[in-house]
Every structure is written in structure tokens, then in C-alpha cells.
Amino acid sequence: MKPAPLRFESLQASHIDAIMEIEKQVHSAPWSRQSFENEVGHKDGVFLVAFKGPAIVGYAGAWTIAEEAHVITVAVDPGQQRQGIGRRLVIELLERTKVKGAECATLEVRVSNEPAIALYESLDFISVGTRKKYYPDNREDALVMWKYSL
Numbered sequence: 001m002k003p004a005p006l007r008f009e010s011l012q013a014s015h016i017d018a019i020m021e022i023e024k025q026v027h028s029a030p031w032s033r034q035s036f037e038n039e040v041g042h043k044d045g046v047f048l049v050a051f052k053g054p055a056i057v058g059y060a061g062a063w064t065i066a067e068e069a070h071v072i073t074v075a076v077d078p079g080q081q082r083q084g085i086g087r088r089l090v091i092e093l094l095e096r097t098k099v100k101g102a103e104c105a106t107l108e109v110r111v112s113n114e115p116a117i118a119l120y121e122s123l124d125f126i127s128v129g130t131r132k133k134y135y136p137d138n139r140e141d142a143l144v145m146w147k148y149s150l
């Protein structure tokens with residue numbers, strides 16, 4: 001059977017309960033409800049929610065700052081990973097930041113997060129350095145990645 005197609009919607013307040021369920025499962029330091037609420041309708045933001053049928057299966061957000069897209073979050077429901085959803089979310093996210101004027105993109109990712117680093121490398125992000133002890137919960141370093149052309 002063919003997998004159900006993905007559909008993307010801009011973040012709405014009604015999505016936040018389902019998003020927080022995913023967020024708590026995938027992150028050691030999950031965002032607060034308020035952090036998600038701040039992204040609803042954010043003037044310089046793009047925040048996409050991925051649906052498979054009626055179910056929310058992932059989300060990704062970015063801010064456009066001048067010509068730069070700053071990817072602020074990407075997550076996929078653990079039961080739905082390794083099906084290409086993360087890649088499609090990031091591709092769609094970057095397309096939409098491009099429409100808002102972004103020409104390049106950057107992000108930080110935990111140095112231990114091999115799945116995410118592999119995902120970003122597959123989309124032509126390159127590692128340009130680290131931010132030492134960037135993550136307050138375990139003082140882990142962040143890898144700084146850039147995609148110089150969208």
C-alpha cells in the first residue's frame with residue numbers, strides 16, 4: 001500500500017497539544033507551550049506542521065533575519081521517523097523562507113545528534129564550527145551548519 005501523502009499547514013494554536021506530545025518524546029529539553037504559542041503568526045517566521053491524514057507527524061520552524069533563514073526546530077514523531085518526513089519538512093520550510101527573501105540558511109545542532117546532522121548534510125548544509133557548551137541542559141557543544149545558497 002502506498003504511504004499516505006503528507007500535507008503541510010502553518011502552525012495554529014489548535015496544533016500545539018499534538019506538537020507538545022512529540023516534542024516531549026524527542027527532546028531532552030522540550031520547548032514550553034509558550035514557545036510554540038509565540039510562533040503562531042510570527043511576522044518573520046515560517047512554522048510548518050506536517051499531517052499524514054488527520055495525524056500530526058512532525059513540524060519545523062525558521063525565522064528569516066535579513067537574507068538568512070535560521071532553522072529553529074525540526075522534529076518528527078518517533079513512530080514516523082525514517083520515512084522521509086524530516087527531509088520533506090526541511091525542504092518545504094526552506095522553500096517558504098526563500099519566498100520571504102532568504103538566500104541562505106543556518107542552524108545549530110547538538111554534536112551528538114547524528115540523525116539530524118546526516119539529514120542536514122543530505123540537504124547540503126555544511127559544518128562551519130562549534131559553539132561550546134551551547135545547550136544549558138547538559139552543556140553540550142552545538143555544531144553550526146550553513147547552507148550558503150537556497
Ligand SMILES: CC(C)(COP(=O)(O)OP(=O)(O)OC[C@H]1O[C@@H](n2cnc3c(N)ncnc32)[C@H](O)[C@@H]1OP(=O)(O)O)[C@@H](O)C(=O)NCCC(=O)NCCS
Nearest residue numbers: 026074075076081082083084085086087109115116118119
Ligand atoms: C532528525 C529528524 C527530524 C529526522 O527525521 P526523519 O523523518 O526520521 O528523517 P528522514 O526520514 O527524512 O531522513 C532523512 C535523512 O536523514 C538521515 N537520518 C535520519 N534519521 C537517521 C538516523 N536515525 N540515523 C542516521 N541517519 C539518519 C539520513 O541521511 C536520512 O536519509 P536516508 O533515509 O535516505 O538515509 C528526527 O530524527 C527527529 O525528530 N529527531 C529528534 C528531534 C531532533 O533531533 N531534531 C533536530 C534538532 S536540530
